[in-house]
Structure formats: C-alpha cells, structure tokens
Amino acid sequence: MxxxxxxxxxxxxxxxxxxxxxxxxxxxxxxxxxxxxxxxxxxxxxxxxxxxxxxxxxxxxxxxxxxxxxxxxxxxxxxxxxxxxxxxxYNIEVEETEQSNEEKEQANELESMYLVSEYASSYFQDILWKTELGKAIGLSYFKERGFTEDIIQKFGLGYCLDQWDGFTMDALDKGYQLDYLEKTGLTIVKEDSNNPNSPKKFDRFKGRVMFPIHSLSGRVLGFGGRILTNDKKAAKYLNSPESEIYHKSKVLYGIYYAKQAIAKEDNCYLVEGYTDVIQFYQRGIHNVVSSSGTALTPEQIRLVNRLTKNITVLFDGDAAGLRASLRGIDLILEQGMNVRICTFPEGEDPDSFAKNNELEDVEQYLKDNSKDFIRFKASLLVKEASDDPIKRADTVRDIVNSISKIPDRIKKEIYVQECAQIMNISEGVLFSTLAQIGKRDQADAIKKEKQEQKAFDVVRSEPVGEKVDVQYELERKIIESLLLYGNRKEEFEDLVLKENESGDLVLEPESLEIKVYEKVYLDLQEDEIELANPTFRDVYYKLIAALNENEDFKVSDFIAVLEQELGNEVSSILMEEERYSLHNWERKDIYPKEKGSVIAQLVSETILTLRCFLIKKRMQALQNETEDAKEDKDNKEILEEIMNYLQLNKLLNQKLNRVLS
The missing domain is CATH 3.90.580.10 (Zinc finger, CHC2-type domain)
Structure with a gap:
C-alpha cells in the first residue's frame, strides 16, 4: 500500500x-x-x-x-x-508498505501481464549488458548499427539468448506464472504427448535482439525481435502476438519518446522500422515514430492526431511498391490531417541517412524535400503514366480518389486546381471524376437523410425539443454552488413566514451572514427536502461533511477521495459552463457581471425555485388524489392543504419576482 x-x-x-x-x-x-x-x-x-x-x-x-x-x-x-x-x-519517493500474499494474488490479469512484460524487458537488457554472449552478439550488433550505449539503454534494447527456454525457465524460477508468459506471447506452450502434465515450453524470441514496444505512458506492451542468423525459414523480424495489453493496430513504436517533441514541433515523422526511429532520435530528431512494418491503421493515425495535425511520411529512396504504400496514406487524409512526403536518395533509408549525415544536413534535407502529399502523388503518377492514355486515366482516378478523402471542401478545390495544372487536364474533368468517386457516399447520405426524414414525419406532431427535468437541473445547480462557493461567507436575506395584523401569512426579510454550505444545509433541512437524484444526494452529503470538516476546502482534494463515478459527475458539473464561456469581453469594452458577485442571490433563488417546484408537485399529487377518490369521501382536508400550498407558493414567487397566472 x-x-x-x-x-x-x-x-x-x-x-x-x-x-x-x-x-x-x-x-x-x-x-x-x-x-x-x-x-x-x-x-x-x-x-x-x-x-x-x-x-x-x-x-x-x-x-x-x-x-x-x-x-x-x-x-x-x-x-x-x-x-x-x-x-x-515528478521525482517523488514512494513510501510503500509491504504487500501481503493475499494482496499480491488480488492483482488483476492485465496487471499481471504488464508485470511479466516489464520483467522480460529487464531480463533481456541484463542479458545484453551482463553476459558474455549478450555483449558479443547482441551489443555488438547494435554498435555495428551505429547506436551509442546511451541510446541503447534509453530505448531498453536487449537480447534473448539462443536457447530453447532460457528466458522462460528464469521467469518461472522468479515466480511468474506460465499462463501469463503464454498470454503475452513471450513463451510458446505446446502439449507433450509423452507427458501431458508437463507441456513443452519455448522462448518465442530465441536468438533475437529485442526492441521493447511502449505505450504512450511508457509501459511495456510487447516486443519486436530481429534474428541475427541467416536462417531463411525464420522471419527477419518477429513481433509479440496480439494480447489483452498489446494491440498492434493501436500502437506506434517510439511514441513514448516522441510525444513531447511531436507536440512541440507540431509535426510527426513517420518511418517504417525500429532502427529508423532510433537512428533519427540519436541524431537529434525526436518527433519520429514507426508503424513497425505493419499497414497504417486509423487508430495509429488518431494517436498522432491528438498531438499534431501535421505528419510527414519518410520513404526509402528505392522503396519497392511506393505507389501501393501511397494508397495507405489516404487514411491520414480522412482524419483531416496535413500530409507531406519525403523520399531519400536511391540506396538510402531514414536509418542510413541519419547515420551518415550531421543533424543540420538531415534537417535541411527534410525541409527541402518534404512535399505536399497530393502534389507529390500527382507528379509521381503523371511521370509513371507518361504518354499511355489508359494509365493517365487510371492516374486521374487515383489522385482524385485521394482528394475525395479530404474532409475540408476548400482544400479539395485548391488541390483540384493544382492537380489540373500538373496533369494538364481541365478542372471540369477532375471535378466530374470527384463527383463520380463520391457518388456512393452521396447515395448513402441521401439514404440516411430519407430515413431521418421518415422518422421526422412520424414524430413531427410531437413537441420539438426534449423536456427539461426541472428538479434535476435545480439539484445540479445546488451541487455546483456548494462546489464553487461552499466555504464563502455571504450575507443572505432570509425569509421568515409570519402572520400580520390581518391574520394573513407574509414573508418578512431578515439579514443573516452565514457560509453558503450552511445556508443550503439549513434551508433544505428546515423543509425536510432530500435531493431526489441518487448521485447528487451522495455527492451532497459528502460535500457538506467535507466543507464542515475542512476550513481550507479544495475541489481537487474533494474529487481525489470520490469514487470514479462521482468524480466524473462533479467534473461535469464544474466544467459545463466553461465549455461555452466566452473570453476577452473587456477588449470590446463589455464588462459582464461575474457570477461570483451575486452568490447569495444565486443560492437563494435556486433553493426558492426548488421549493416552488416541490410545492407544485405536491399540489398536483393532492389534486390527483381528490379526482381518484370516491364521491362519498370527504375531501375537505385535502382541499384545505391545497389552498395552504397555493398561498405559500404565491408568497415564494413574489419573493422571486414572478407573476403567477
């Protein structure tokens, strides 16, 4: 703990x-x-x-x-x-008490898989740095690639011995369960027909140098392993299989190390392999990630999109199937991102180019050779099509297909104009092709619109708009007032119900200086009002207790001790108005009154309005009771109670400056 x-x-x-x-x-x-x-x-x-x-x-x-x-x-x-x-x-030392065996057993499955992966990462690093074979084989390989010891340690690179079960047996000896070794893909388990009770166990990454794959927060999710022998039957690179903690389509290699640089530079370089990322990082370009040899997915794109709207894809100079690779970039355009392409000289890739050139030269090359994706694709495909009419027609469709993915209509039109010049074709033809490509989407949109219109036809006789739950909104406003101003002392004009000389009930004002939370609590207590919404009721009692116990009440401290569901609700209440607030009014000489300047009025009116609402609710219930009663039943007492409520409701609404019909 x-x-x-x-x-x-x-x-x-x-x-x-x-x-x-x-x-x-x-x-x-x-x-x-x-x-x-x-x-x-x-x-x-x-x-x-x-x-x-x-x-x-x-x-x-x-x-x-x-x-x-x-x-x-x-x-x-x-x-x-x-x-x-x-x-x-934040470099804070964690004071932790010893966990009991029972507490350790309660760790959930996901956490167990994370722990196994973290252990594996440490194990592979220890093998690399502390064993003779690790140094001679794994460390030598990384140094031959040009990686410094600092960068090898930073990225947690390691080595798995060329043994059938070296890692697995070590992990089992350390107390890690075979079930989680298998679920993370670190160990391959096969049944032994000769000994069913003792299955065969193999290290998945036997004889490979290891690249741990981290989440955005730095947790080890899985591994990539590169074989160092010339075994043609074995894959050059091998990744961890899909698991509960590792989803290839949702992870980018290097994102943990690149995230701050991506946000700072407002650009992300996308490369193909692990070593491309590491070499770029070592050279001094930190905003670089890799899809690890897999096709780019929408989830991976959204991961970058959270940090920047700009992405630059780097291709090898002699990359085979460049045209096919370009098709995958249409996914990035669909996300509304700005895409640029940079190819390296023939025979070079990001790894070799960064290794063989100084930082200033690499940065200058990227600056000079990064081209807008649509222009790059148009120029490339037009060059390939040459004078072949059929190829030129296919090229037009291919490029316009990419333009159709862009959600911004203004960008679409600009790209059509530029591509028309590059391909020496009229804008009309391109717009026509764009319309044809989008025909299916338009048909789907029309179909959806018809369905919505049909639904509208069915319900259009109903009142427009959703009915407001008045009690819910008032109770929410009470919680908001307590959160924002609960500990503030304000002067309230309290209303005391008294009988005048004529015998009529009237409300007479009395001034009272009191804290907001005390005012709310006393008023609700006096009328025996309990919040109807269970979540608000739970938050209310916890709030009153916290405000009563802590003179220096802080919302952040209060949220910290709440259950997650209640904390979520409190955050919603506090941030709702912020979502629509406008700023810098003063620049136009407009000075709106701050809500904090009329706290007493806000709190009093909220409680009074809630009381009026509950009174009307009670009167309706009493009225229904009289209508449902048998004819011979005496309703005199019920009618008297209704009249009393009507009188009280009239007095409260007078205080609220409302006119009753």
Whole structure:
C-alpha cells in the first residue's frame, strides 16, 4: 500500500495540464485548455482541462475527473499505478508498505501481464549488458548499427539468448506464472504427448535482439525481435502476438519518446522500422515514430492526431511498391490531417541517412524535400503514366480518389486546381471524376437523410425539443454552488413566514451572514427536502461533511477521495459552463457581471425555485388524489392543504419576482 503522505504529495505536486499534455495536444482557451478527445474520434475539440480547478472533462465521451482519473481512464492504470506514474514523473519517493500474499494474488490479469512484460524487458537488457554472449552478439550488433550505449539503454534494447527456454525457465524460477508468459506471447506452450502434465515450453524470441514496444505512458506492451542468423525459414523480424495489453493496430513504436517533441514541433515523422526511429532520435530528431512494418491503421493515425495535425511520411529512396504504400496514406487524409512526403536518395533509408549525415544536413534535407502529399502523388503518377492514355486515366482516378478523402471542401478545390495544372487536364474533368468517386457516399447520405426524414414525419406532431427535468437541473445547480462557493461567507436575506395584523401569512426579510454550505444545509433541512437524484444526494452529503470538516476546502482534494463515478459527475458539473464561456469581453469594452458577485442571490433563488417546484408537485399529487377518490369521501382536508400550498407558493414567487397566472 502507498502511504497517505506520498499520495498527498503527488496531488499537491502534479499539474493536470502537464500530465495530460503528454498525451493530448492542448491549446489555450481563455483560462482553460482545449484539445481533441483521446477517448473518441472527433475533429472538433471538446476535451477541456481546467488548471485552476485541476479537473478535466471530455464532453464527447462524458468522462471526467482529476489527474489520477485521467491516467486510470486513458492508460487503464489501477489507482496505485497512477500514483506511482505521477510520483516517477515528478521525482517523488514512494513510501510503500509491504504487500501481503493475499494482496499480491488480488492483482488483476492485465496487471499481471504488464508485470511479466516489464520483467522480460529487464531480463533481456541484463542479458545484453551482463553476459558474455549478450555483449558479443547482441551489443555488438547494435554498435555495428551505429547506436551509442546511451541510446541503447534509453530505448531498453536487449537480447534473448539462443536457447530453447532460457528466458522462460528464469521467469518461472522468479515466480511468474506460465499462463501469463503464454498470454503475452513471450513463451510458446505446446502439449507433450509423452507427458501431458508437463507441456513443452519455448522462448518465442530465441536468438533475437529485442526492441521493447511502449505505450504512450511508457509501459511495456510487447516486443519486436530481429534474428541475427541467416536462417531463411525464420522471419527477419518477429513481433509479440496480439494480447489483452498489446494491440498492434493501436500502437506506434517510439511514441513514448516522441510525444513531447511531436507536440512541440507540431509535426510527426513517420518511418517504417525500429532502427529508423532510433537512428533519427540519436541524431537529434525526436518527433519520429514507426508503424513497425505493419499497414497504417486509423487508430495509429488518431494517436498522432491528438498531438499534431501535421505528419510527414519518410520513404526509402528505392522503396519497392511506393505507389501501393501511397494508397495507405489516404487514411491520414480522412482524419483531416496535413500530409507531406519525403523520399531519400536511391540506396538510402531514414536509418542510413541519419547515420551518415550531421543533424543540420538531415534537417535541411527534410525541409527541402518534404512535399505536399497530393502534389507529390500527382507528379509521381503523371511521370509513371507518361504518354499511355489508359494509365493517365487510371492516374486521374487515383489522385482524385485521394482528394475525395479530404474532409475540408476548400482544400479539395485548391488541390483540384493544382492537380489540373500538373496533369494538364481541365478542372471540369477532375471535378466530374470527384463527383463520380463520391457518388456512393452521396447515395448513402441521401439514404440516411430519407430515413431521418421518415422518422421526422412520424414524430413531427410531437413537441420539438426534449423536456427539461426541472428538479434535476435545480439539484445540479445546488451541487455546483456548494462546489464553487461552499466555504464563502455571504450575507443572505432570509425569509421568515409570519402572520400580520390581518391574520394573513407574509414573508418578512431578515439579514443573516452565514457560509453558503450552511445556508443550503439549513434551508433544505428546515423543509425536510432530500435531493431526489441518487448521485447528487451522495455527492451532497459528502460535500457538506467535507466543507464542515475542512476550513481550507479544495475541489481537487474533494474529487481525489470520490469514487470514479462521482468524480466524473462533479467534473461535469464544474466544467459545463466553461465549455461555452466566452473570453476577452473587456477588449470590446463589455464588462459582464461575474457570477461570483451575486452568490447569495444565486443560492437563494435556486433553493426558492426548488421549493416552488416541490410545492407544485405536491399540489398536483393532492389534486390527483381528490379526482381518484370516491364521491362519498370527504375531501375537505385535502382541499384545505391545497389552498395552504397555493398561498405559500404565491408568497415564494413574489419573493422571486414572478407573476403567477
């Protein structure tokens, strides 16, 4: 267990915007930050971070909370893992008590797989640096590739001995379970017909140099292994198989080391292999990642899209099937990203070019030779088509197909104009082809529109708009007031119900200086009002207790001790108004009244409105009771109660300056 002292220090030190900034590109928006949701596929930013409140809210998925909640949602950390991650980031020493055997057994399956992968990474590194075979074979290979010892250690490169079960037996001796070794793909298990109770176990990466593959937060998800022998039957590169923690389509090699540089440079270089990434990084270009030899996927693109809108794809000078590779880039265009292409001189690849040239030369080459994707593709395919009419026709369709993927209509038109010049063809023909290619999408859109119109025809007689749950909104406003102003002392004009000389009930004002949370609690207690929404009710009682116990109440501390569901709800309440707030009014000499300047009025009106609502609700129930009653039943008492409620409702609405019909 992690000590409370460590947890408190982590919460005090960690800055939400810094932590989330490692995963999402954030841009200033008034006093807050905005970015694309890391949980859904969106093009308009709806993810908000409040440095002042130290909370975040993702309006597209509904998730929200504090810094720990973000790591638990995004990285699927447990609470202790999130605390440890933050402690490591901010160089905080973790005080931890010894875990019992029972607590160790309670670790979930995912965590067990992560632990096995972390151990494997350490094991392969130890073999590389501390054994004679590791140094002679693995370390020598990496040094021959031009990697320095510092860079080898930084990327956690290692070596798996050329033995059938060296790693597996060592892991089993250390207490790691065979089940998790198999699930992570580190060990291959096969049944032994001669001994069914003792299956055969083999190291998957036997005799390979190892490249650990990290998540965005730095956890080891899987491995890539390169064979060093000339065995034609064995694959040159071998990756970990798909598992609960490793999904190839959702991971980019090097993203953990590149994320900050990508956001800073506002550009990401995409290469093909592990060594391309490492060589570029060693040369001084850190905003580089690799798809690890697999076809680029939408999930991988979205991973980059969170950090930057710009991506530059680097191809070998003699890359075979360049045209086929270009088709995969259409996926990037679909995400609304800006794509550039850079090819290296014949015989060179990113690895060799970075190795053989100085940083300034590499940077200059990338700057001079990176071309816009559409222009690059048009020039390349036109050159290939030459004077062959059929090839030229195919080329037109291919290029326009790429243009059709771009969601921005203005960009589409500009590219059509440029491509018309490059291909020496009229813009009309290209626009016509663009329309033909998009015909299927348009048909789908029309079909969808008809379905929506049909649904509208069915329900158009119904009132437009969703009915507002008044009680829900009022209870939500009470929670918001407590969160924002609960500990502030304000002067309230309280209403006391008194009988005047004529015997009528009237409300007489009395001034009272009291804290907001005390005012809310006393008013609700006096009327025996309990919040109807179970979530609000739970948050309300916890809030009142926290405000009563802590003179220096902080929202961030309060969220830290809430269950995840309640923390999410609190974040939603606090960030809802921030989502639509406008800033810099003063520049136009407009000075709106701040909500904080009328707290007493806001709180009083909210409670009064809730009381009026509940009174009307009670009167309706009483009215229904009289209508349902038998004719011989005396309804006199019920009618008197209704009249009393009507009188009280009239008085409360007078205080709210409302006119009743």
């Amino acid at each position: 992690i000590s409370k002292t460590t947890i408190d220090q982590v919460y005090e030190t960690a800055r939400l915007e810094e932590v989330i900034g490692d995963f999402v590109q954030l841009k200033k928006s008034g006093s807050n930050f905005k970015g694309l949701s890391p949980f859904t596929d969106e093009r308009t930013p709806s993810f908000m971070v409040s440095p002042v409140k130290q909370i975040w809210k993702d309006f597209s998925s509904g998730k929200g909370g504090n810094v720990v909640a973000f790591l638990m949602e995004h990285e699927h950390f447990t609470y202790p893992e999130a605390i440890k991650y933050l402690a490591k980031k």
